[in-house]
Amino acid sequence: MPSFDIVSEIDEVEIRNAVEQTNKEVGNRYDFKGSDARVEQNDKVLTAFADSEFQLDQVKDVLVTKLAKRGVDIRALDEGKVEKVSGNKVKQALTIKTGVDSDLAKRIVRAIKDSKLKVQAAIQGDAVRVSGAKRDTLQEAIALIRKAVDDFPLQYQNFRD
Template sequence: MAADNSFDVVSEYDEQELKNALDQTRREIATRYDFRDATAEIKEEKGELIIRVDGDLRLKALRDILESKSVKRGIDLRTYDWGKAEAAGGDTLRVHVKLRKGLDDVAAKKIAKFIRDTFPKVKTQIQGEAVRVTGKSRDELQEVMTSLKDLDVERPLQFENYR
Protein backbone atom coordinates (compact mmCIF):
# COMPACT_ATOMS: atom_id res chain seq x y z
CA MET A 1 0.00 0.00 0.00
CA ALA A 2 1.50 3.32 -1.08
CA ALA A 3 1.83 6.16 1.40
CA ASP A 4 0.16 9.46 0.70
CA ASN A 5 2.28 12.35 -0.52
CA SER A 6 1.57 15.91 0.57
CA PHE A 7 2.65 19.54 0.49
CA ASP A 8 1.53 22.80 2.08
CA VAL A 9 0.41 25.91 0.21
CA VAL A 10 1.52 29.01 2.13
CA SER A 11 1.98 32.72 1.51
CA GLU A 12 5.10 34.18 3.09
CA TYR A 13 7.92 36.59 2.39
CA ASP A 14 11.52 36.69 3.53
CA GLU A 15 11.69 39.30 6.29
CA GLN A 16 15.44 39.83 5.92
CA GLU A 17 15.09 40.51 2.20
CA LEU A 18 12.29 42.98 3.01
CA LYS A 19 14.60 44.80 5.43
CA ASN A 20 17.31 44.87 2.77
CA ALA A 21 14.89 46.28 0.18
CA LEU A 22 13.74 48.98 2.66
CA ASP A 23 17.35 49.90 3.47
CA GLN A 24 18.20 50.19 -0.23
CA THR A 25 15.10 52.31 -0.78
CA ARG A 26 16.03 54.65 2.08
CA ARG A 27 19.57 54.94 0.74
CA GLU A 28 18.37 55.80 -2.76
CA ILE A 29 15.91 58.37 -1.43
CA ALA A 30 18.72 60.04 0.52
CA THR A 31 20.86 60.42 -2.60
CA ARG A 32 18.24 61.30 -5.23
CA TYR A 33 17.98 64.90 -6.32
CA ASP A 34 14.17 64.97 -6.52
CA PHE A 35 13.93 63.95 -2.83
CA ARG A 36 16.40 66.59 -1.61
CA ASP A 37 14.95 68.76 1.21
CA ALA A 38 11.74 66.72 1.12
CA THR A 39 9.92 64.60 3.66
CA ALA A 40 10.17 60.94 2.72
CA GLU A 41 10.04 58.40 5.54
CA ILE A 42 9.42 54.67 5.69
CA LYS A 43 8.66 53.22 9.11
CA GLU A 44 8.36 49.55 9.79
CA GLU A 45 5.77 48.40 12.28
CA LYS A 46 4.38 44.98 13.04
CA GLY A 47 2.85 43.70 9.83
CA GLU A 48 2.84 47.01 7.97
CA LEU A 49 4.87 49.88 6.59
CA ILE A 50 3.99 53.52 7.19
CA ILE A 51 5.15 55.84 4.42
CA ARG A 52 5.12 59.63 4.81
CA VAL A 53 5.94 61.90 1.85
CA ASP A 54 5.39 65.46 0.65
CA GLY A 55 3.08 64.87 -2.29
CA ASP A 56 1.59 62.52 -4.86
CA LEU A 57 4.55 62.70 -7.23
CA ARG A 58 7.02 61.79 -4.51
CA LEU A 59 4.68 59.03 -3.32
CA LYS A 60 4.63 57.51 -6.82
CA ALA A 61 8.42 57.81 -7.09
CA LEU A 62 8.94 56.21 -3.67
CA ARG A 63 6.56 53.40 -4.55
CA ASP A 64 8.45 52.77 -7.81
CA ILE A 65 11.76 52.67 -5.95
CA LEU A 66 10.42 50.31 -3.25
CA GLU A 67 8.84 47.98 -5.78
CA SER A 68 11.94 47.83 -7.98
CA LYS A 69 14.17 47.09 -4.98
CA SER A 70 11.71 44.44 -3.80
CA VAL A 71 11.63 42.70 -7.17
CA LYS A 72 15.42 42.62 -7.27
CA ARG A 73 15.37 41.03 -3.79
CA GLY A 74 12.85 38.37 -4.80
CA ILE A 75 9.84 39.77 -2.94
CA ASP A 76 6.57 39.38 -4.82
CA LEU A 77 4.73 42.69 -5.29
CA ARG A 78 1.46 41.07 -4.16
CA THR A 79 2.98 41.06 -0.68
CA TYR A 80 2.21 44.79 -0.43
CA ASP A 81 -1.38 45.87 0.20
CA TRP A 82 -1.26 49.60 -0.51
CA GLY A 83 -3.79 51.68 1.38
CA LYS A 84 -5.13 55.08 0.38
CA ALA A 85 -3.08 58.21 0.86
CA GLU A 86 -4.39 60.35 3.71
CA ALA A 87 -3.41 63.83 4.83
CA ALA A 88 -0.88 63.76 7.67
CA GLY A 89 -0.64 67.48 8.39
CA GLY A 90 1.68 70.08 6.95
CA ASP A 91 1.20 69.16 3.26
CA THR A 92 2.34 65.58 3.82
CA LEU A 93 0.64 62.33 2.93
CA ARG A 94 0.63 59.12 4.92
CA VAL A 95 0.08 55.67 3.42
CA HIS A 96 -0.33 52.45 5.39
CA VAL A 97 1.02 49.45 3.47
CA LYS A 98 -0.02 46.13 4.97
CA LEU A 99 2.33 43.20 4.45
CA ARG A 100 0.42 40.09 3.41
CA LYS A 101 1.64 37.02 5.21
CA GLY A 102 -0.31 33.80 5.53
CA LEU A 103 -3.52 32.78 3.81
CA ASP A 104 -6.70 34.34 5.11
CA ASP A 105 -9.94 32.34 5.17
CA VAL A 106 -11.19 33.63 1.81
CA ALA A 107 -7.98 32.79 -0.05
CA ALA A 108 -7.62 29.39 1.66
CA LYS A 109 -11.21 28.45 0.79
CA LYS A 110 -10.74 29.61 -2.80
CA ILE A 111 -7.60 27.47 -3.17
CA ALA A 112 -9.22 24.44 -1.55
CA LYS A 113 -12.34 24.72 -3.74
CA PHE A 114 -10.26 25.11 -6.89
CA ILE A 115 -8.23 22.00 -6.07
CA ARG A 116 -11.33 19.94 -5.17
CA ASP A 117 -13.10 20.94 -8.39
CA THR A 118 -10.10 20.43 -10.67
CA PHE A 119 -8.42 17.39 -9.11
CA PRO A 120 -10.98 14.97 -7.60
CA LYS A 121 -8.33 12.46 -6.42
CA VAL A 122 -6.54 15.05 -4.27
CA LYS A 123 -7.65 16.00 -0.75
CA THR A 124 -7.28 19.44 0.81
CA GLN A 125 -7.32 20.53 4.41
CA ILE A 126 -7.13 24.11 5.71
CA GLN A 127 -4.68 24.33 8.60
CA GLY A 128 -4.56 27.85 10.02
CA GLU A 129 -2.77 30.01 7.46
CA ALA A 130 -1.84 27.13 5.15
CA VAL A 131 -3.60 24.56 2.98
CA ARG A 132 -2.39 20.94 3.14
CA VAL A 133 -2.77 19.08 -0.15
CA THR A 134 -2.62 15.27 -0.01
CA GLY A 135 -2.69 12.68 -2.79
CA LYS A 136 -1.34 9.28 -3.76
CA SER A 137 0.39 10.34 -6.97
CA ARG A 138 3.38 12.71 -6.91
CA ASP A 139 2.72 13.55 -10.55
CA GLU A 140 -0.78 14.74 -9.70
CA LEU A 141 0.59 16.89 -6.86
CA GLN A 142 3.04 18.43 -9.34
CA GLU A 143 0.10 19.24 -11.61
CA VAL A 144 -1.72 20.86 -8.68
CA MET A 145 1.34 23.05 -8.02
CA THR A 146 1.59 24.20 -11.64
CA SER A 147 -2.13 24.96 -11.83
CA LEU A 148 -2.01 26.91 -8.54
CA LYS A 149 0.73 29.15 -9.97
CA ASP A 150 -1.78 30.30 -12.60
CA LEU A 151 -4.63 30.78 -10.09
CA ASP A 152 -5.53 34.41 -9.46
CA VAL A 153 -5.03 34.88 -5.71
CA GLU A 154 -4.21 38.33 -4.32
CA ARG A 155 -1.07 37.06 -2.59
CA PRO A 156 2.05 35.13 -3.57
CA LEU A 157 1.96 31.36 -3.07
CA GLN A 158 4.78 29.06 -2.03
CA PHE A 159 4.86 25.30 -1.60
CA GLU A 160 6.49 23.77 1.45
CA ASN A 161 6.91 20.37 3.15
CA TYR A 162 6.72 18.38 -0.08
CA ARG A 163 6.80 14.74 1.00
Protein backbone atom coordinates (compact mmCIF):
# COMPACT_ATOMS: atom_id res chain seq x y z
CA MET A 1 0.00 0.00 0.00
CA PRO A 2 1.57 3.34 -1.02
CA SER A 3 2.36 5.77 1.79
CA PHE A 4 4.39 8.85 2.72
CA ASP A 5 5.35 10.75 5.87
CA ILE A 6 4.72 14.40 6.68
CA VAL A 7 7.64 15.70 8.76
CA SER A 8 9.27 18.98 9.70
CA GLU A 9 13.06 18.88 9.72
CA ILE A 10 15.66 21.62 9.53
CA ASP A 11 19.26 21.11 8.37
CA GLU A 12 21.36 21.96 11.44
CA VAL A 13 24.57 22.29 9.42
CA GLU A 14 23.01 25.03 7.30
CA ILE A 15 21.84 26.81 10.46
CA ARG A 16 25.35 26.69 11.94
CA ASN A 17 26.80 28.02 8.68
CA ALA A 18 24.22 30.84 8.57
CA VAL A 19 25.04 31.80 12.18
CA GLU A 20 28.76 31.89 11.39
CA GLN A 21 28.16 34.01 8.27
CA THR A 22 25.93 36.36 10.26
CA ASN A 23 28.59 36.85 12.94
CA LYS A 24 31.23 37.46 10.26
CA GLU A 25 29.10 40.06 8.47
CA VAL A 26 28.10 41.82 11.71
CA GLY A 27 31.76 41.93 12.76
CA ASN A 28 32.75 43.55 9.46
CA ARG A 29 29.95 46.10 9.14
CA TYR A 30 30.75 49.71 9.91
CA ASP A 31 27.53 50.39 11.84
CA PHE A 32 28.40 47.57 14.28
CA LYS A 33 32.00 48.66 14.98
CA GLY A 34 32.74 48.54 18.70
CA SER A 35 29.41 46.91 19.56
CA ASP A 36 28.73 43.54 21.12
CA ALA A 37 26.33 42.40 18.38
CA ARG A 38 26.41 38.65 17.67
CA VAL A 39 24.35 35.48 17.35
CA GLU A 40 25.03 32.41 19.47
CA GLN A 41 23.72 28.92 18.83
CA ASN A 42 22.89 26.49 21.61
CA ASP A 43 21.31 23.33 20.18
CA LYS A 44 17.89 24.45 18.85
CA VAL A 45 18.02 27.99 20.28
CA LEU A 46 19.67 30.93 18.55
CA THR A 47 20.29 33.96 20.77
CA ALA A 48 20.83 37.35 19.16
CA PHE A 49 22.71 39.98 21.19
CA ALA A 50 23.03 43.70 20.44
CA ASP A 51 23.58 47.10 22.08
CA SER A 52 20.09 48.40 21.25
CA GLU A 53 16.78 47.12 19.95
CA PHE A 54 17.46 48.77 16.58
CA GLN A 55 20.74 46.89 16.26
CA LEU A 56 19.00 43.71 17.39
CA ASP A 57 16.54 44.09 14.51
CA GLN A 58 19.48 44.59 12.13
CA VAL A 59 21.20 41.44 13.41
CA LYS A 60 17.97 39.45 13.00
CA ASP A 61 17.57 40.77 9.44
CA VAL A 62 21.08 39.62 8.56
CA LEU A 63 20.40 36.22 10.15
CA VAL A 64 17.11 35.75 8.30
CA THR A 65 18.77 36.69 5.02
CA LYS A 66 21.59 34.19 5.57
CA LEU A 67 19.11 31.45 6.54
CA ALA A 68 16.97 32.10 3.47
CA LYS A 69 20.01 32.00 1.16
CA ARG A 70 20.96 28.63 2.62
CA GLY A 71 17.49 27.15 2.02
CA VAL A 72 16.33 27.12 5.64
CA ASP A 73 12.63 27.93 5.94
CA ILE A 74 12.34 30.96 8.22
CA ARG A 75 8.83 29.94 9.31
CA ALA A 76 10.64 27.48 11.60
CA LEU A 77 11.93 30.36 13.75
CA ASP A 78 9.91 31.22 16.83
CA GLU A 79 10.88 34.61 18.24
CA GLY A 80 10.96 35.08 21.99
CA LYS A 81 10.60 38.38 23.77
CA VAL A 82 13.36 40.97 23.85
CA GLU A 83 15.18 40.96 27.21
CA LYS A 84 17.45 43.61 28.69
CA VAL A 85 20.84 42.20 29.70
CA SER A 86 22.69 45.11 31.28
CA GLY A 87 22.51 48.81 30.60
CA ASN A 88 21.21 49.22 27.06
CA LYS A 89 22.26 45.77 25.89
CA VAL A 90 19.46 43.46 24.77
CA LYS A 91 19.07 39.86 23.68
CA GLN A 92 16.39 37.79 22.04
CA ALA A 93 15.98 34.03 21.81
CA LEU A 94 14.98 32.52 18.46
CA THR A 95 13.81 28.92 18.85
CA ILE A 96 13.98 26.53 15.91
CA LYS A 97 10.80 24.48 15.66
CA THR A 98 11.30 20.92 14.43
CA GLY A 99 8.95 17.98 14.32
CA VAL A 100 5.21 18.07 13.83
CA ASP A 101 3.70 18.91 17.22
CA SER A 102 0.46 17.24 18.32
CA ASP A 103 -1.83 20.22 17.57
CA LEU A 104 -0.54 20.53 14.01
CA ALA A 105 -0.70 16.75 13.53
CA LYS A 106 -4.33 16.73 14.64
CA ARG A 107 -5.06 19.62 12.25
CA ILE A 108 -3.46 17.69 9.36
CA VAL A 109 -5.40 14.50 10.16
CA ARG A 110 -8.65 16.49 10.45
CA ALA A 111 -8.04 18.21 7.08
CA ILE A 112 -7.41 14.85 5.41
CA LYS A 113 -10.53 13.27 6.93
CA ASP A 114 -12.71 16.25 6.05
CA SER A 115 -11.53 16.13 2.42
CA LYS A 116 -13.14 12.69 1.93
CA LEU A 117 -10.04 11.42 0.10
CA LYS A 118 -9.57 7.67 0.24
CA VAL A 119 -6.45 7.84 2.40
CA GLN A 120 -5.72 7.16 6.05
CA ALA A 121 -3.64 9.45 8.24
CA ALA A 122 -2.00 8.32 11.46
CA ILE A 123 0.09 10.30 13.93
CA GLN A 124 3.43 8.60 14.62
CA GLY A 125 5.53 10.61 17.06
CA ASP A 126 6.91 13.68 15.28
CA ALA A 127 5.45 12.67 11.91
CA VAL A 128 2.12 11.93 10.26
CA ARG A 129 1.95 8.80 8.07
CA VAL A 130 -0.53 8.97 5.20
CA SER A 131 -1.37 5.79 3.31
CA GLY A 132 -3.81 5.01 0.53
CA ALA A 133 -4.56 2.58 -2.27
CA LYS A 134 -3.46 4.78 -5.17
CA ARG A 135 -0.49 7.02 -5.77
CA ASP A 136 -2.73 9.72 -7.30
CA THR A 137 -4.82 10.07 -4.14
CA LEU A 138 -1.64 10.46 -2.10
CA GLN A 139 -0.51 13.26 -4.43
CA GLU A 140 -3.92 14.91 -3.98
CA ALA A 141 -3.43 14.63 -0.20
CA ILE A 142 -0.03 16.36 -0.49
CA ALA A 143 -1.60 19.19 -2.51
CA LEU A 144 -4.40 19.48 0.07
CA ILE A 145 -1.97 19.71 3.01
CA ARG A 146 0.18 22.29 1.19
CA LYS A 147 -2.92 24.51 0.89
CA ALA A 148 -4.22 23.81 4.40
CA VAL A 149 -0.96 24.33 6.33
CA ASP A 150 0.93 27.42 5.23
CA ASP A 151 2.24 28.66 8.59
CA PHE A 152 4.71 25.83 9.27
CA PRO A 153 7.45 24.26 7.10
CA LEU A 154 6.55 20.69 6.17
CA GLN A 155 8.39 18.09 4.10
CA TYR A 156 6.93 15.00 2.48
CA GLN A 157 9.27 12.00 2.75
CA ASN A 158 9.42 8.23 2.39
CA PHE A 159 7.05 8.10 -0.57
CA ARG A 160 6.65 4.35 -1.11
CA ASP A 161 4.64 2.30 -3.59
